[in-house]
Amino acid sequence: MQGHWRIIAAGLAGSALVPTTVSAQQRPDEKAFFELYKELVETNTVVDQGSCTRAARQIADRMKAAGYADSDLVLFSTPDHPEDGGLVATLPGSDPTLGAMLLLGHLDVVAAKREDWQRDPFKLVEEGGFYYARGSVDDKAMSSIWADAMIRFRQQSFRPKRTIRLALTCGEETTYAFNGADWLTKNRPDLVRADFVLNEGGGGRLDARGKRQALAIQVGEKAAQNFTFVATNPGGHSSAPTPENAIYDLADAIKRVQGYEFPIKFSDTTRAFFAASAKALPSPTSAAIQRLLADPTDQSADAIVSRDKVLHSTLRTTCVATLVNAGHAENALPQRATANVNCRIFPGESVEGTLAKLKELAGPKVTVTANQPVRPVAVPPPLDPKIMGPVQSLAAKHFPGVPVVPMMSTGATDGVFFGRLNMPVYGVPGLFLEPDLNGTHGLNERIRVTSLYEGRDYLFDLAKTLAQ
Incomplete structure (x- = not known):
């Protein structure tokens, strides 16, 4: 993705340099989100080292406290992989004819050696306007935002017309690991079936000064x-x-x-x-x-x-x-x-x-x-105006003047597993990253504090709009 941003930004940088201005944790809902995000980031979910099952249970407990019934929450794992579990949550819609949408995130992270990092990779540290930790971006930022959105919907008594499902899974970062998204689509498609999926893979690009350059929505992947x-x-x-x-x-x-x-x-x-x-x-x-x-x-x-x-x-x-x-x-x-x-x-x-x-x-x-496992090939989704329209109109509201560009990722996400259910997957924009991609998969992974909270507001509005 870094190369795509370099190309896009080369021609568009002068058109939309808007400084970030949002202050973090000023609202009560932001403070609640931070606690969820911090707990998730500080829960080690490296495959064969930590526990996605524990992380999923922590989020389920928060959702129950917000008013979700046990019947709305499905914690899953298998006997062979007890620590690689996940969570599926459902907020029923009022109009069954509209179907459902799925918010997808993965809980697992790439391994991180403490001796190589400047800070403890599993301790959330705020420094110089950034949150540092393994998973602070990939993918615990989006997973926290989706879980927080589901909690806020329930707290606000929001009744969507379209059913909203949330799936938080394990195994995305490790080819040979048990993969929760793969398992769900093969064994429990009833839990995740939806008309479309909102996933990681898109985002936003900042320049070295922290000014916005472009947004991208991932529409297809290799x-x-x-x-x-x-x-x-x-x-x-x-x-x-x-x-x-x-x-x-x-x-x-x-x-x-x-x-x-x-x-x-x-x-x-x-x-x-x-x-x-x-x-x-x-x-x-x-x-x-x-x-x-x-x-x-x-x-x-x-x-x-x-x-x-x-x-x-x-x-x-x-x-x-x-x-x-x-x-x-x-x-x-x-x-x-x-x-x-x-x-x-x-x-x-x-x-x-x-x-x-x-x-x-x-x-x-x-x-x-x-080599095994043979992963499915992604089904390219359409540039559906029912998706693209809200993505662009809300971007104009939250990030005025910043262009939205469709792109195909040359990498791969868990979105590939939903092709077997004929579910189009979109990597949504909203979370702005630095030119070096924030150390994702590398040392000292970080996210700009204001980018996290701005992205949270955008993605909350996007999910709410698409569900109405």
Whole structure:
């Protein structure tokens, strides 16, 4: 996402530089939100270290105190993964014909080593206008905002026309972990079925001075899938080498992957994104984008646009070698060589189709398999005016002059699991981040205090509006 923001901001920075002005914790409801947020952030939810189950139970207790009945709250986990549980909450709507909407967040966070951090990663610290902690952004900011919104709706006796569901799950950050969103859509679709989902993935961009530059709504995302390449050989003594060598065979296969470009594809979202980028970027990139929009097979235009790595990855499926392992002794010919190839698959394309192409590229001397688990490929949602309209009108109210741009994430979220239920997923804007993405997944993760409370107000109004 960082690259998308860089591109958008390059052309729009001068049009909407609005300083943040909101003071935090001035209202009673803000103080209550802070307590929820602080408790969630300070609950360690690293997979295999902490407990999402505990975090979910804490939020459920707060919701019960706000007036939710036991029947409105479902705490779930499995015997094999007792600490990887989650919560589904329901606020019934008054008009069953309108269906439901789902507010989605994940409770788990990326691991954080105390010795590497300047502060305790599981202690919320306010310093210099920022909250520091692991998960202060990803994804405990949005999870806290959604839970807080559900509590406020009940406290205000708000009766939505559309049913509002909340799902807080575990396992998003770890490929091989138990994934609550995956489990719910497979085993309890009745709990989460809705007409659309509001999720992470969008956001806002600040410049280095904390001024707003742009907002983005994520409308579609790539699917992440790993593939294993294996070359084998009888081996032998290194003093008598032969042309057959597992390392060389693997290297040749990887080089063919490196040299292959998947064909350019456009979705409604990426077409809108590139149209906006063409207006913002200088020549020759702007002209080349226009040519690609007219003819995706234009190789010379592709070469120009693809000089930017983010634009390149937004145009197509990408596959890249990320891990290699070979040989068993320094004085022996290698008997086995393996590589991991990480692919980010464009919406609408399949894992099976990508695997077939990789097998073709690898050739007969190298086997290629898709690593488990095979995650589903995201279904690109429509640019629905019933969603986009409130997103844009409320952005104009809360963040005057800041443009809203649709984008496709080149990464992946738990939104991919809802395609099997034909539920469109939108990564909503509202939470403004710094140019370095706030240390998300890295050291000293942080969020600007005013950005958190501004985003909370925007997302509360958005959920309330879409439910009416």
